[in-house]
Amino acid sequence: MKKRKHDDHEEHIDESWLIPYADLLTLLLALFIVLYAVSAVDARKFEQMSEAFSAAFNTGAGVLDNPSVIKNGTQSQQRIEDQDKTNTNQHENTESNLQELMKKEQEDLEKLKKQLDQYIKKNGLSAELDTKLNQSQLMITISDNALFASGSDALKSESKELANNISKMLEPYTGYEIVVSGHTDNQPIRTQSFKSNWDLSSSRAIRFMDVLLQNNHLQPERFSAIGYGEYRPVASNDTIAGRGKNRRVEVSIIRKYVDSSNTQQIPATPKQ
Known part of the structure; x- marks a missing residue:
């Protein structure tokens, strides 16, 4: 008995599900392409992407039918790269300007130190005055014997002349913070x-600062005075000579620009 031939009109398997599956893929x-292109999503780009996907789901149009999303993402990435270049250039310009300012400051302080050293040498004051320039300040150290009688804060007549001369040398440098500090043994x-x-x-410290500020060309708001007592010695207090070095007034012209990569450490306090 012959087998019955299949009906030519036999129904085929329903493959209509492949269409929405392909759309989903x-x-x-498109989603991964957009996310890759948009490395830094801001509110505007996210809104554009959201609108594109909304249009795709509501109208049936594919995301790739609206290439503006990817285009905008690429343009945004380019803007980010351009901004990075701009920031880099600005940073380099700032560094360059800072180096120029530091160079000018170094020249100013070296000039002032040279002027002070010449004054000290000319007047034979090397035993009473000293200058030191480091990475944080230019410091003028004045022995208390050159300024005050023992146990007194009243300036000697000759020390007032010294203070007046120092104040005149400070006139061109009114932009600097100046700290006057007093020290004892x-x-x-x-x-x-x-x-x-x-x-x-x-x-x-205050009495010496008072005389400095009698010069009207200086700016009082740039000055401050502080007393450290015996707690910042530069020599041992076990000897007369050491105690004499510790009794002093310091006038510090503070740098405005400090190179942090080349900052010197403060030396340790000598043992008593």
């Missing part, structure tokens, strides 16, 4: 005027 591919003091070395050192 297309949408996923570790011998305790307790008088009617000063109950401690804190009081004596602070008062001496």
